[in-house]
Amino acid sequence: MIPAELLRRLDVPAPRYTSYPTVPAWSERFGAADHADALRRTGYGARPISVYVHLPFCKELCSYCGCNVVITRDQRRVERYLDSLEREIALAASLLGPRRVVERLHLGGGTPTFLDERQLLRLWRALGAFAIARNAEVALEIDPVVTRKEQLALLAGFGFNRLSMGVQDFDPEVQRAVNRIQSVEETAAAIDYARKVGFSSINLDLIYGLPRQTAERFGATMDRVVELAPDRVAVFSFAFLPEQRPNQRRLQLAELPSGGTKDALLALATSKLEAAGFRTIGIDHFARSGDELARAADAGTLWRDFQGYTPRRFDTTVAFGATGISDFGFAYAQNVRPLGEYGAAIAAGELPTAKGLWLDEDDQRRRAIITDLMCNGRADLGDADAFAGELAALAPLAGDGLVAIAGARLQLSALGRRFARNVAMVFDRYLRAGAQAFSRTV
Numbered sequence: 001m002i003p004a005e006l007l008r009r010l011d012v013p014a015p016r017y018t019s020y021p022t023v024p025a026w027s028e029r030f031g032a033a034d035h036a037d038a039l040r041r042t043g044y045g046a047r048p049i050s051v052y053v054h055l056p057f058c059k060e061l062c063s064y065c066g067c068n069v070v071i072t073r074d075q076r077r078v079e080r081y082l083d084s085l086e087r088e089i090a091l092a093a094s095l096l097g098p099r100r101v102v103e104r105l106h107l108g109g110g111t112p113t114f115l116d117e118r119q120l121l122r123l124w125r126a127l128g129a130f131a132i133a134r135n136a137e138v139a140l141e142i143d144p145v146v147t148r149k150e151q152l153a154l155l156a157g158f159g160f161n162r163l164s165m166g167v168q169d170f171d172p173e174v175q176r177a178v179n180r181i182q183s184v185e186e187t188a189a190a191i192d193y194a195r196k197v198g199f200s201s202i203n204l205d206l207i208y209g210l211p212r213q214t215a216e217r218f219g220a221t222m223d224r225v226v227e228l229a230p231d232r233v234a235v236f237s238f239a240f241l242p243e244q245r246p247n248q249r250r251l252q253l254a255e256l257p258s259g260g261t262k263d264a265l266l267a268l269a270t271s272k273l274e275a276a277g278f279r280t281i282g283i284d285h286f287a288r289s290g291d292e293l294a295r296a297a298d299a300g301t302l303w304r305d306f307q308g309y310t311p312r313r314f315d316t317t318v319a320f321g322a323t324g325i326s327d328f329g330f331a332y333a334q335n336v337r338p339l340g341e342y343g344a345a346i347a348a349g350e351l352p353t354a355k356g357l358w359l360d361e362d363d364q365r366r367r368a369i370i371t372d373l374m375c376n377g378r379a380d381l382g383d384a385d386a387f388a389g390e391l392a393a394l395a396p397l398a399g400d401g402l403v404a405i406a407g408a409r410l411q412l413s414a415l416g417r418r419f420a421r422n423v424a425m426v427f428d429r430y431l432r433a434g435a436q437a438f439s440r441t442v
Contacts, residue, residue: 011442030356039095050104050314054321057114093129107140144190177211208265209238211255239439384408
């Protein structure tokens, strides 16, 4: 149990550090020409890459949602979107060089299975611009309520082997509060069929801090999750940002657990998952001991990016679709959000770039430190004198027992791993430039 006063001091807004520098630091001066240059510089025809495709469509808007989504029931909008995706993929592939090998492919959303079987086939054929490696991680996110068996069978036939399902919470009261109705039975049926057709890894996403959640209700949800026997579980803190997400304004502030109550929900989930044989990975992931993610944690090769924690780093992740974020290691590039602007840029033969950033040497050095803290709970600063100010700023956190400092080496405690974001933000030089709206660390 974390003392209330310490929890109050640690509960601050902070980035989740799926990137560094974080998105608010990126510039609109980074445009389509920069984006194209970054694609060319990835090492023409060289190392394998990762590919992400954003499919933003959903039939309904969940009240908690923080994703970039488009609410519609009009399949014609999907057809127009696929027209643009096909052109964007072809354009990027031409800049990347002869048929690049892809060792990780992820379809995110929205709800990728909003696409029907014919549309999924069309997308898969467009991705034929790349060579999907035989041992690639090929994953997608689904909503079990709207996903049909025929879609899962088709995707498995393409070679998809990893599936992530949103659950958030199984309690009916919580589901009604956030407009996300999904039964245990529907979820179990989707898991069973996915395994039957060949998906080798199943992940379930949960959120703690939602309206009407209590220890009793969330404990019952965690019991159901354990019974479903997924390979991985992600337990995310609810990011309540109504000033950025108008849909969240529907939620009743008085019904949101906060502070010690919210932290107790994470502690409850952690204890139940660890008792069931899961390992805690980073700040919000859990994996069975034999899982690739757990092995990566043991080996110190764990990586964190916009897909969360992953077993290995990819030098290049190329993203397609509205709001898609590409990570080149030395640069970031994000696509525009409005579908009209996205389609217009592609029709003009340009990359649909909204903003991005070239990383200088200091950015890359700090990115390595922050990533190591977030993934492996330790970091070597190299030159302590170069980070004298940061080491001084860490002293209070060291006094609170979050981090041990030995010269240029940092080691997080168990408490420090829980609050790795607090430690990492000390090395974020962009936070000093102005306040941004981030989710809280509790």
